[in-house]
Amino acid sequence: MKQTHTQYLIIGNSAAAVGCIEGIRSADREGTITLVASEPYHTYSRPLISYLLEDETDEQRMKYRPDDFYEKNNVTALLGKTAADLDAKQKTVTLESGETISYDKLLVATGSSPFVPPIEGLNTVDKKTTFMTLDDAHWLEKEVTKDTNVLIMGAGLIGLKCAEGLSGRARSITVVDLADRVLPSILDETGGAMMKTHLENHGIHCVLSDSVAKFEPSAAILSSGTKLPFDVLVIAVGVRPNTALVAKAGGDVRKGIATDEHCRTTLPDVYAAGDCAESLDITTGQEKVLALLPNAYMQGECAGLSMAGNDKPYDKAIPMNAIGFFGLHILTAGSYEGEALTEQAEGAYKKLVVKDGVLKGFILIGDIARAGIYTSLIKNRTPLSEVDFDLLKDHPQLMAFSKKERKEMLGGVKA
Amino acid sequence: MKKVYVNEQWCLGCHLCEYYCAFANSGMDNMVDALKDKKIYPRIQVEEGNGINFAVNCRHCDDPVCVKSCITGALQIDDGVITVDQDKCVGCYTCILACPYGAVMPAEGGKVIQKCELCLQNACGEPACVKGCPNRAIVYEER
Numbered sequence: 001m002k003q004t005h006t007q008y009l010i011i012g013n014s015a016a017a018v019g020c021i022e023g024i025r026s027a028d029r030e031g032t033i034t035l036v037a038s039e040p041y042h043t044y045s046r047p048l049i050s051y052l053l054e055d056e057t058d059e060q061r062m063k064y065r066p067d068d069f070y071e072k073n074n075v076t077a078l079l080g081k082t083a084a085d086l087d088a089k090q091k092t093v094t095l096e097s098g099e100t101i102s103y104d105k106l107l108v109a110t111g112s113s114p115f116v117p118p119i120e121g122l123n124t125v126d127k128k129t130t131f132m133t134l135d136d137a138h139w140l141e142k143e144v145t146k147d148t149n150v151l152i153m154g155a156g157l158i159g160l161k162c163a164e165g166l167s168g169r170a171r172s173i174t175v176v177d178l179a180d181r182v183l184p185s186i187l188d189e190t191g192g193a194m195m196k197t198h199l200e201n202h203g204i205h206c207v208l209s210d211s212v213a214k215f216e217p218s219a220a221i222l223s224s225g226t227k228l229p230f231d232v233l234v235i236a237v238g239v240r241p242n243t244a245l246v247a248k249a250g251g252d253v254r255k256g257i258a259t260d261e262h263c264r265t266t267l268p269d270v271y272a273a274g275d276c277a278e279s280l281d282i283t284t285g286q287e288k289v290l291a292l293l294p295n296a297y298m299q300g301e302c303a304g305l306s307m308a309g310n311d312k313p314y315d316k317a318i319p320m321n322a323i324g325f326f327g328l329h330i331l332t333a334g335s336y337e338g339e340a341l342t343e344q345a346e347g348a349y350k351k352l353v354v355k356d357g358v359l360k361g362f363i364l365i366g367d368i369a370r371a372g373i374y375t376s377l378i379k380n381r382t383p384l385s386e387v388d389f390d391l392l393k394d395h396p397q398l399m400a401f402s403k404k405e406r407k408e409m410l411g412g413v414k415a
Numbered sequence: 416m417k418k419v420y421v422n423e424q425w426c427l428g429c430h431l432c433e434y435y436c437a438f439a440n441s442g443m444d445n446m447v448d449a450l451k452d453k454k455i456y457p458r459i460q461v462e463e464g465n466g467i468n469f470a471v472n473c474r475h476c477d478d479p480v481c482v483k484s485c486i487t488g489a490l491q492i493d494d495g496v497i498t499v500d501q502d503k504c505v506g507c508y509t510c511i512l513a514c515p516y517g518a519v520m521p522a523e524g525g526k527v528i529q530k531c532e533l534c535l536q537n538a539c540g541e542p543a544c545v546k547g548c549p550n551r552a553i554v555y556e557e558r
């Protein structure tokens with residue numbers, strides 16, 4: 001079978017892969033780059049699949065990079081090909097199609113796959129999908145019409161984005177989740193209640209603290225006994241990192257692939273970035289999968305730089321979510337353990353969490369202006385004693401910093 | 416590269432920069448038609464209080480976290496200038512969550528974001544805020 005060699009090999013074609021390419025090319029214009037990806041498409045923005053359903057974007061505009069991206073960066077893109085096996089000793093990757101590619105440095109940027117829970121009767125449901133790919137969105141475009149009742153399992157980010165995306169197309173949308181609130185991974189009780197009301201006002205029916213016990217071909221029977229009939233089922237109960245290639249090759253895998261601050265795995269010359277890998281959340285000190293696009297890009301970039309011999313640690317990872325539904329925006333960052341300062345107004349909610357004299361996290365709903373000033377306080381672990389926190393509590397502003405720091409920020413004075 | 420810098424000690428807090436910015440980016444030829452009796456959406460914003468005033472707009476960072484965080488690829492760097500393709504932007508506000516200066520904001524209507532592009536794309540051709548500042552509290556220069 002055919003064997004080729006490349007200096008840099010990348011498995012995946014999404015945010016982490018693109019970050020890696022841009023990282024490599026900022027340090028090495030020449031080295032050969034080959035990219036292998038299962039999905040047959042030009043790199044696209046995964047989060048935009050729900051906007052595609054709403055007709056807020058189209059396939060051309062949702063491309064994550066311009067059409068000439070691979071050409072300009074001199075990347076051989078093998079799209080529609082799946083990596084089947086990694087041999088970290090021989091430094092080769094074998095594709096499902098049989099050919100083998102040898103590499104000097106490898107990035108695994110395989111992302112995650114939707115988790116499908118084993119529920120009785122699920123196999124009898126004819127029209128069902130997960131919501132992760134452009135193909136999933138196209139399938140829904142075809143199957144969901146004004147007569148369709150949609151049931152979505154999971155009131156997390158992906159399930160609710162799918163609900164919003166379908167809301168103009170379907171007859172009804174019901175979301176069911178075991179959690180007692182919507183967006184349980186990023187919102188507290190107050191924020192969750194506010195968003196639930198908002199979603200229901202826009203016709204999304206939310207069934208919480210309940211779960212599907214079993215399926216009939218066109219209905220879900222919940223643990224409470226409630227029967228929810230549907231025509232199309234969307235499963236969005238969570239994702240699992242795609243770690244198999246690295247695990248099989250003998251690399252350390254916990255929930256995600258274990259990486260250091262240069263995104264190196266425990267296998268020599270093998271890096272991992274994005275939703276398949278863990279990062280160190282500096283607000284909690286825990287290694288975890290931060291399944292978020294900015295994190296995927298920045299890990300990928302860090303890996304690319306390191307692969308090209310230009311080490312620059314990625315040591316500022318924090319969870320950060322920007323998500324909006326029907327015009328109401330939520331921005332959150334960090335973690336929520338600590339002293340909470342909260343404020344509520346009509347259509348707005350603010351929660352700042354302080355611990356050990358630094359800002360650890362926040363939730364902003366509605367009034368989101370200049371939130372990045374809060375985010376940078378978290379990332380930089382800025383002692384709140386060094387800023388005017390009373391001003392910041394009111395709203396994010398640079399006035400809260402010292403004149404000297406403002407000169408660095410706005411006056412171009414080097415620190 | 417030339418950027419907009421702030422001389423905080425000279426800022427009067429007059430907000431003229433905000434008006435010049437909104438006008439330059441309105442695409443209209445007449446300031447009165449563009450701004451009178453309208454809520455303006457400037458890309459530069461004056462902070463004021465306790466006798467201190469200063470204007471804040473995009474710093475055009477060398478290592479821009481907004482561009483890296485952009486989920487659509489709408490934010491990009493062109494020769495050091497950070498621009499947004501509003502046609503690609505879906506208004507997710509990840510950049511607003513990421514910018515440490517609070518210099519990215521929703522555009523009118525909230526469906527997309529806007530930010531300072533140094534007036535290089537509009538008819539002004541150089542930062543209108545700087546041209547209009549009566550006190551050299553903002554300047555456009557190399558530092």
Ligand SMILES: Cc1cc2nc3c(=O)[nH]c(=O)nc-3n(C[C@H](O)[C@H](O)[C@H](O)COP(=O)(O)OP(=O)(O)OC[C@H]3O[C@@H](n4cnc5c(N)ncnc54)[C@H](O)[C@@H]3O)c2cc1C
Nearest residue numbers: 012014015016037038046047083110111274275291292293
């Ligand atoms: C509906 C939806 C909405 C989202 N919204 C947001 C949001 O608003 N903000 C945000 O920050 N994040 C959001 N996310 C998460 C975001 O999409 C991910 O964090 C991001 O895409 C991760 O990028 P990645 O490069 O790690 O991998 P992925 O985007 O998962 O891509 C991995 C790629 O690798 C390919 N692949 C896997 N295994 C192999 C193999 N063996 N061989 C070849 N190719 C392989 C896959 O086919 C896939 O194309 C959303 C996700 C979804 C599904």
